[in-house]
Amino acid sequence: MASEDTDVLLVLADAFVRQGEALQEARREVFRLLVEEAWKVAMRSRHYLTAQCLDVPCDSAWMVLYRYGCDINFLNATSLTKSSFRQLLRRFASYYYIPRARSRGRPLKLRYHHQVLGLVLCFYVGSMELSSLRMLFAVPPSTLARALRRAEEALSKTLVKYSPARISWPSPSHQVELAKLVEAREPLLKHTFGFIDGKNFKVQQPSNADLQNAMYNGWLHSVFVTGTICFAVDGCIVWCKHNCPGSWNDSDTSRGFRNKLLGPVYCPDSRKNVVSDSAFPCSTTDQPHPNAAQGRRHRAPSPVAAELGEDPPQRHHLCDAGGGVGHGKCSKSIYPAEPPAPVRPGASGASPERHVSLS
Incomplete structure (x- = not known):
């Protein structure tokens, strides 16, 4: 009898242990599933275009544009323009290898060099997302990323010592031609050959306190590297x-630009x-120009100024009254301009780095 009771207890104990182990295993499995589900929710799911849903690259939208597009389409x-694109393409082909x-x-x-060059130029010019660029050229994500990286390196080498890509000040005769183009479209703008504007690029916050203070833009409340570009009307x-x-x-x-614009060497007329916006000062020049009584100005189109004609007192009154875009921003002289204070990070007086990594 005692032996039978012992056997029953052993069987019950064994069943209890097995139940506990099974329960622990079930708990571990539930925990694993919960963690896996949490990771799926926390991690971003990758959605991208695959080669199966794209056209053949030889039948892509770019190929149609390259074969049948005109200058307006290429611009x-x-x-x-189409001729400028082909001129750049001949030089680009020497720096980009296609097996x-x-x-x-x-x-x-991408079997042709014009596809690669068109890809990188569309990437720079357009504001489209990469998915739209993939559909335009019919390439999957990996091919697009690889081609863009190599094309940027090749284009950088292509533009070195390439005379059509140089930045040069227009000659006096070219300034006259550009001004005629502006006047043909905007009759109120006389003798205008270009427009100027600033640009800001967001950068990472420098660790140096002085550089951080220099890079911080209080108006935009962010850290930038800034600059200015002047475009001719062409x-x-x-x-x-x-x-x-x-x-x-x-x-x-823009101080260097204003010095050029006010100097008789680069601008005899x-x-x-x-044309500029109200962020740029307008020059009435304290130093008289050798060929004229009034200096050059950054200006914007003003219908009221056209009605006033060339009467200096009336124009001066107009300039003092208006300071925004659409008015002659001539309220005070800006020449000679004082250069901005130099950036001196730390006590060593070292100059700031020329390039800051983009964020």
């Missing part, structure tokens, strides 16, 4: 300044001017 997509097609293996997605850059501290305003960064 919209690449900011270059020859083989009978075996997977065929290349779209070519005629002057630029880059990598300036973000605390500098457009008046500081004192009437020549460029």
Whole structure:
């Protein structure tokens, strides 16, 4: 009898232990499933276009544009005319290697140099997302990223010592031609050959306190590297300044441009001017120009100024009254301009780094 009771107790104890182990295993499995589900919710799911849902690259939208597009189409997509694109393409092909097609293996997605150059130019000019760029050229994400990286390196080498890509100040005769183009479209703008504006690039916050203070823009409440670009009316850059501290305003960064615009060497005709917004000062020059009584100005179109004619007192009154875009911003003289205070990080007086990594 005692032996039977002992056997029953052993069986019950064994069943209890097995139940406990099974319960522990079930709890561990439930915990694993909960953690896996939490990770799925926390992690971003990757959604991208695959090669199966894309057209053949030889039948893509870019190929149609390249074969049948005119200058207007090319300007919209690449900011270059068709002839300029082909001229750049001939030089670009020397720096971008495309292996020859083989009978075996997977065929290349981008077989022609014009596809690669068009890809990088559309990437720079357009504001489209990468998914739209993939559909335009019919390439999957991995091919797009690889081609863009190599194309940017090749384009950088292509533009070195390439004379059509240089930034040069227009000659006096070219300024006259540009001013005629502006006047043909905007009759109120006389002797205007270009426009100037500033640009800001967000950067990482520097660890150095002095550099951080120099790069911080109090108006925009962020850290920037700033600069200024002047475009001629034909779209070519005629002057630029880059990598300036973000605390500098457009008046500081454009000082070199204003000196050129006011100098008789680069602008013999004192009437020549460029259009700008109210961030740029307007010059009535304290130093008289050798060829004219009034200096050059940054100006904006003003219908009221056209009605007043060329009467200096009336124009001066108009300039004092208005300070925004659409008025002659001539309220005070800006020449000679004082350069902005230099950035001196720390006590060593070392100059700030020219490039700050983009965020």
